[in-house]
Amino acid sequence: xxxxxxxxxxxxxxxxxxxxxxxxxxxxxxxxxxxxxxxxxxxxxxxxxxxxxxxxxxxxxxxxxxxxxxxxxxxxxxxxxxxxxxxxxxxxxxxxxxxxxxxxxxxxxxxxx
Amino acid sequence: xxxxxxxxxxxxxxxxxxxxxxxxxxxxxxxxxxxxxxxxxxxxxxxxxxxxxxxxxxxxxxxxxxxxxxxxxxxxxxxxxxxxxxxxxxxxxxxxxxxxxxxxxxxxxxxxxxxxxxxx
Numbered sequence: 001x002x003x004x005x006x007x008x009x010x011x012x013x014x015x016x017x018x019x020x021x022x023x024x025x026x027x028x029x030x031x032x033x034x035x036x037x038x039x040x041x042x043x044x045x046x047x048x049x050x051x052x053x054x055x056x057x058x059x060x061x062x063x064x065x066x067x068x069x070x071x072x073x074x075x076x077x078x079x080x081x082x083x084x085x086x087x088x089x090x091x092x093x094x095x096x097x098x099x100x101x102x103x104x105x106x107x108x109x110x111x112x113x
Numbered sequence: 114x115x116x117x118x119x120x121x122x123x124x125x126x127x128x129x130x131x132x133x134x135x136x137x138x139x140x141x142x143x144x145x146x147x148x149x150x151x152x153x154x155x156x157x158x159x160x161x162x163x164x165x166x167x168x169x170x171x172x173x174x175x176x177x178x179x180x181x182x183x184x185x186x187x188x189x190x191x192x193x194x195x196x197x198x199x200x201x202x203x204x205x206x207x208x209x210x211x212x213x214x215x216x217x218x219x220x221x222x223x224x225x226x227x228x229x230x231x232x233x
Contacts, residue, residue, distance in 0.1 A: 036224075041204075042227060043119075043206055043224045043225050044157075044206065044208075046222075089156060100159055101147075104156060
């Protein structure tokens, strides 16, 4: 059974810092991995999607990497801003399940001014 | 971008009543919709996969008679929590897959804003 873990569970940083969020998964048989952002009491916004054949994806200040063989992904946020404060979730799409995303436990990020 | 809406955004009901939550894809046809549940400070757990015109597929441990899902059109899926009890209080989120996007492995799911259910 696929399990997805995110470390740290919570992170508090001052504005301007670069930071790394970690995601690990137990089964490397995946189609892709996605990073989402969730604001309190809200739905999910997709940030980046990495196919299993890719090593990384970039969007603005965000960079996500994927090491499929070791079951790890990282989300790098450059020059963090207070508006980045949210919960970040990673999710994997196992290749044994039809579009069934398995979500991680999330990292709650607080960026203080 | 693709938009998914949910209605209502918040509902409070008495124990024993049934609650219907709607999930709509506003600008695309969603052949498949997914229903998730999220307890406070926990991650999303898939409850069921809803395919237009057919019966939903429920995850292990999810009671299909408790959580009725109907996907009657390409833009609407409904989740009905029957005889709701306090333990059903949770945040329910739907997502939808664009059925015309082509390769399903390349596409993303679009998530609704969620519905917070509180059963008293």
